[in-house]
Amino acid sequence: MKLEIDESRCKGCNLCTMVCPYKIYRPGSRPNRKGIYIPELDRPERCPNCRLQELYGRRLCGVCALICPDQAIRWVPEKPYEPMKVVIEY
């Protein structure tokens, strides 16, 4: 699963940056088209929901999505993880 902030909903309040135990959210540094500073995600794949939600069949932790007053945080299905092929050049 992939962690996403829906830019059409986020109002840039930064509450998510307060609660994530992994400190995945950081206050945004550049305004978007609407002038909103959407938080930046720091290595979101560390979120247990990205890694384990499918295995456990339920949402884990999820405090960011619960506190987000604008229902902007979600996890979307991703294609199965494919290890990158390493091409060795001689």
Place this chain on the structure above:
Amino acid sequence: MRDEWFRADRLPHIYCAGCGNGTIVNCVLEAVSMTGWDRKNTVFLSGIGCSSRAPGYILTDSLHTTHGRAIAFATGVKMADPSLHVVVFTGDGDLAAIGGNHFIHACRRNIDLTVVCMNNHIYGMTGGQGSPTTPLGKTSTTTPYGASETPFDLVDLAVAAGANYVARWTSFHVKQLTEAVLNGLNTPGFSLIEVRCQCPTSYGRRNKYREPVDYITHLKAHAILKDKWESMEKSGQDMPADSFPVGEFVRRARPVMGVPDEA
């Protein structure tokens, strides 16, 4: 999942950036989705105010009524069809000022409703006038030199008036709040869940909590668990300024009204 209860086509909602009301709607819908209730026989009601706009974002039948009268309408809905699950969203002004009488008498009758009060300490929608819960010394448009009247304690009020379930949390304590709402939904009789929350626009701006994070940080630092609060009281300690107890205050089984006969 709570997503199935939201009217996604109505989102984003009109609340200001960082308004605590949005968080509380999340927690209430999360709790409602855990009950296994059917959307067809669940009804959300509200009065007037920012908080009272919440039912408009929910995919069930709802009544957005007149200021202060949400509980009166809810009583009607529940008595007409006790098999319905009835949840009320209300503000501190809606519940404790103009709707104060409906509130205490619904507690006295112990009618089977779950009432969630989004307490932002002011009248948010009309520009930030003081309410019966504005803390002493805090600024609002009607208390420009600081509020000088003692505020209501909504929890004490509901306990004294006879409600079966009473809890208080804040918009920071999302997991505990969700659990408290779930307990309220499952307790027959009147349930009040008071949620202290931020209104950055009308309350925060005038009281040095301009950013949403500022007031959430304040709530987090000043909420004291009920057990700790009571032991501090017993030992005669001075309570830290602006602090308040949070937790479950009452869960009891007084005679109720509006519960379908179990036959």
